[in-house]
Amino acid sequence: MLAPAYSAQNSRGQIAHAESPTTQPEVATVQNPAQDFVEPQPAPPDPAPQPAPEGRALRINVNKAPLAELDLLPGIGPALAQRIIDERTRNGRFVSLRDLERVPGIGPKTVEKLQGLVVFE
Numbered sequence: 001m002l003a004p005a006y007s008a009q010n011s012r013g014q015i016a017h018a019e020s021p022t023t024q025p026e027v028a029t030v031q032n033p034a035q036d037f038v039e040p041q042p043a044p045p046d047p048a049p050q051p052a053p054e055g056r057a058l059r060i061n062v063n064k065a066p067l068a069e070l071d072l073l074p075g076i077g078p079a080l081a082q083r084i085i086d087e088r089t090r091n092g093r094f095v096s097l098r099d100l101e102r103v104p105g106i107g108p109k110t111v112e113k114l115q116g117l118v119v120f121e
Helices: 078-091 097-102 108-114
Strands: 006-009 014-018 026-029
Touching: 078 097, 097 108
Parallel strands: none
Antiparallel strands: 006 014, 014 026
């Protein structure tokens, strides 16, 4: 005569059924959708520097600034910022505002906008 059937659930949500203690149990995994759901996390804050508050001068060292900082300057977007970085890498440091005119796309009008906002250290 067969022993009575029994069921048990372990800590991983698996249910074991067996006809008798002498047979191997069948294991089925019970999925708990609420347990598997992972709440989406907000994106980390942008590490890019923010523009200076009103009334305070924004002074960026064009010889060391990363793209995100150069992009904050008036008239300089991401493309020109990358060209500044490329130019200083290829041909060395900038020593004056006029040196920025070595960068394709930067002319006298852009240089004028940068007056007082950049340093050359």
